Structure formats: structure tokens, C-alpha cells
Amino acid sequence: MLTTWSVEDGACRVRDGAISAVTAALPAPEARAAAAAVADPEALRRAVWIDLLNPTAEEVRAVEAALAIEMPTREEMQEIESSSRLYREGDALFLTANFLHGVEQGEYASTPISFVLTNTSLITVRHATPKAFSVFGARAQRQPAQLLGSADAVMLHLFEQIVDRLADVLEKIGADMDRASQRTFRTARANLKANRKDDQLKMTLVTLGQVGEMTMRASDTLLGLTRILTFVGAEKASAIRKENQHILKTLVRDVRSLVDHANVLNSKAQFLLDAVLGLINAEQSNIIKTFTVASVALMPPTLIASIYGMNFELMPELKWDYGYPLAVVMMIVSAILPIVYFRRKGWL
16 A cells, blocks of 8 residues: 655645545545556655555555665565664665554554655555554644655654654553552452452453563664664764754654663563562462461371271270260360461461
8 A cells, every 4th residue: 555645735645555535435446546546656756755554566666666766575674683674775764663553452563664764755664554653644634844844854753753652652551550550469458368369460460461562562662763763863964954853852862761761661560570479479378388287287186097097906995985086086186286386376
């Protein structure tokens, strides 16, 4: 799906390879054909931002032919070495990083997104839609002159939107951890039944697992942004216009603050995980202690029963009229005495 953004006559026109603002009333096949006709080489060269979402081979070739650049393939976007993700070819910068998406649906994942910055255009290649892209697209339609002034401005404003979105995600993670923390320690203090405590602790473990995964993916996104901004900062003399360099400086400060916040959340998550595991271990220790006391309390009655369970002919107690009641009483008393002793020692 190919979308081109440009400012013409003070308006932002969206050309979409699946359905466009101009052809929205048409059925999908007719809309694709009409939009493809609009996205001619001249239109691509005039575009400030070209957004490729799950692009077809024809769409990639059209962009490459119009702008005389070679777009990175999906396999190349998934390379992890820095030299394959951040590099310059001629006047174009190629920037790739993993970005968090799917938080709203609860199916969060990371996807590589490539930014190709030329002197006149920004090309983004992606195979998922982080919410920041949708929000920025809506803003660009409302404020085309402000956000689409130049290719580097589009990229920096898009990064701003991504950073704002990451801040919202980290705030949500922090709120989830606060609720998990309150639930954990409130449950630990309350005088509840053991099975109810186990359910609460299991719920907390699930929450911490989800929070940990989201924090990890958010940190991965921040790491990618840090590398991109560092690389762009080194190339800013030729890649970023002077009037936009203050945006780059602000982005660097914001990303650093989010990295610090993410580290704090990681530490907090580790603390809560240790606390929950400690409470679970304490519950297990209580269970083991109960079984230990029970086994010790039953040892004397078992000994008495074993002695009087022997069928020797010369056992004087066998002829006693009160021998059986006496043996039962001895077993009960011998079981109660250890329990009383443990209680006085504070072990129960």
C-alpha cells in the first residue's frame, strides 16, 4: 500500500495504494487502479513523505525508479548489525529500528521500520501500523504546512509522535505496576485464605510478565531511536536543515529521559517480581512447616500403635480389660503434646 503526502495549494493530499481520499467511494479494485494512476513518477518526486505499508514489488519499483534509490528489503530490515541499519548512500540516509505496536489490542509486538531520508523526500517502509503513524497522519492532514514543510521536518515530527506514544505506553506500564504492587502487598497484609492469596499472586505474576514484555519492547524501541538520533546527529550538517535542528536536540533529551524512566520501571518490575516470589516461597514454607509438624506429632502415636500391634504371646497388656482405651488415650496425648510444645515455641 503506497501513500504519498505533499503540500499543494496549502492542502495535504493523500494518495493510497488501497483506497484514497479521492477514490474512497469506489469499490476496492477500482479504488486501487485509480490511486495507482495518481501515483505517477512525477507525483512521487513531488511528495514530501512516501509511506509504504506492506508494499508490493510494483510499488517498490515505482518508488525506486522515481527517486533513483534502492529500497531495503524486508530481510535487510531485519538485520541486527548497526552497519546494516544505519548507513548513507549518496545523499540518502537509511535508518532502521524496531518499533512497538499493537498495545491497544493487547497483542503487542515489535516490527522493523525503515526511514529513507533524501534531500526532498522521506520514505518509510513498514509492515505494521504503530499508533504513532496513524496519529501523525491525522495531524498532517490538519496541519500540512506545519508538519510537511520538508522531508527532515516530517521525519523529526514523526519521531516526536513516536516518542510521545512511547511516553504514554510507559505511563500505562507504570500504572499497571502500581496496581500490581498494591494488590500484592495488600493481599500479603490481609488475613485471607491461602487459596485466595495464591490466586492474587498468580494474577500479579501474569501482570508482571506482561509489563516486563512491554517494557522490554519499549526499551528496544528507545534503543533504536537513540541509535538513529545519534547517527542523524552526526549527519545533521547535511541531513537536517538548520531551522529543524532544535527539534533534534529536543528529541535527544526526551529519548534520554524515557530511557531513564524505562530503566526505573525495569528495576521496579524486578523488585515486584522478587517480592511476589518471596511471598510465594513464604506460603510454600508455611505449607511445608505444617506437614513437618503433622509428621512429628504423629510419630509418638505411630510408635505406640506399632508396639501394641505386635502379636507376641507374652504381652501382659493383651489381657487388660482397659488396655485398648488406654492405648488410644496414650496415642491422643502423645500427638497433642508436640503440638502444644511447638505453639509455645512460636513455631505454629
